[in-house]
Amino acid sequence: MSKKLVAYFSASGTTAKVAKALAEAAGADLYEIKPQQPYTRADLNWMDKKARSTVEMQDKASRPAIVTGDVDVSGYDTILLGFPIWWYIAPTIINTFLEAYDFSGKTIVLFATSGGSGFGKALVYLQKSAPGATIREGKLLNGHQTADSLKAWADSVGA
Numbered sequence: 001m002s003k004k005l006v007a008y009f010s011a012s013g014t015t016a017k018v019a020k021a022l023a024e025a026a027g028a029d030l031y032e033i034k035p036q037q038p039y040t041r042a043d044l045n046w047m048d049k050k051a052r053s054t055v056e057m058q059d060k061a062s063r064p065a066i067v068t069g070d071v072d073v074s075g076y077d078t079i080l081l082g083f084p085i086w087w088y089i090a091p092t093i094i095n096t097f098l099e100a101y102d103f104s105g106k107t108i109v110l111f112a113t114s115g116g117s118g119f120g121k122a123l124v125y126l127q128k129s130a131p132g133a134t135i136r137e138g139k140l141l142n143g144h145q146t147a148d149s150l151k152a153w154a155d156s157v158g159a
Contacts (some may be wrong), residue, residue, distance in 0.1 A: 003029075003075055003076050003077055003078075004021050004026055004027070004028035004029070004045045004076060004077070004078045004079075004080065004159045005021050005028055005029050005030075005031055005071075005072070005073065005076040005078070005079045005080070006023035006026065006028045006029070006030050006031070006059065006079075006080045006082065006153060007031045007032075007033060007070045007079055007080070007081050007082070007097065008030075008031070008032060008033060008037070008047070008081070008083065009032075009033040009034060009035075009074035009083045009084075009093050009094060009097070010032070010082075010083075010084065011039045011044055011053075011084070011091075012044065012084070014084065015082050015083060015084050015112070016112045018081070018082065018111070018113055018141045018145060019032075019082045021145055021147065021152045022082070022111065022145075022154065023080075023084060024058075024079060024147070025147045025148075025150035025151040025154060026080065026150065026151060026154035026155075026159050028116055028154070028159065029076075029129075031071045031084070031158065032072075033066055033093060033094070033097045034066060034086070035064055035066055035067075035093055036064075036065040036066060036067055036083055037064075037065070039052065039053065040052075046086070046087075050080070050151040051070050051084065053086060053091070056091070056092050056093075057086050057087045057089075057091070057092065059092075060092070060152070062092040063092060063093075063095060063096040063099065064091075064092060064093045064096055065096070066093060066096050066097055066100065068100050068101075071101070073101045073102070074102070074105060076106065077106065077107065077158055078107045078108075078109065078157075078158060079103070079106055079108045079109070080108075080109050080111055080138070080154065080157075080159055081094070081097075081108050081109070081111070082110070082111045082112060082113070082141075083110075083112055083113075084112065084113050084114065085114035085115075085117050085119065085120065085122070085140075087110050087116050087120075088099065088117050088119075088120030089120050089121050089122045089125050090110075090112070090121075090122065090125065090126055092145040094126060094129075094155065095125065095126065095128075095129040097131075098126060098129035098130040098133075099129050102132070103130040103132060103133035104132030104133065105132060105133070106130075106132075106133045106134070107133070107134045107136070108126075108130065108134065108135045108136070108138065109132050109135075109136050109138040109157045109159060110122060110123065110126070111138045111140070111141050111159075112137045112139075112140055112141070113140070113141060113142055113156075114137075114140055118140065119137050119140070119149060122137070123136075123137045138153075138157060141153075144159070
């Protein structure tokens with residue numbers, strides 16, 4: 001049996017809730033991707049062109065600093081990687097995470113939460129940050145998710 005990790009970034013708590021339920025249902029370890037500087041409500045105001053999240057998302061090369069060194073990904077075969085959808089892609093902090101560790105030979109399956117959009121080009125932008133990994137688009141996990149449905153989905157993607 002392969003060792004699994006649910007790694008996630010959550011700015012408002014929505015993705016965290018799903019990630020915790022997914023890790024429990026899949027029998028996976030759980031890891032939170034933490035920004036060195038936490039996001040405030042003002043940082044997340046996507047209607048403000050000067051808000052931190054807006055500025056980061058307008059610059060595809062942006063790599064917000066994260067807390068590193070607190071997870072060893074070498075022991076995992078499959079990583080379920082979760083995030084909220086921002087501007088039809090993953091927040092650039094996910095690129096920071098992928099570039100901070102060696103995911104060579106790993107399978108990364110994406111899951112996301114969204115207020116209304118799909119994955120967009122998330123997979124395209126993330127693949128560049130983990131060239132040695134196989135990254136697959138997974139599923140939007142919005143709304144209430146049962147333990148059975150989460151386990152079935154994790155099993156279906158090999159986690």
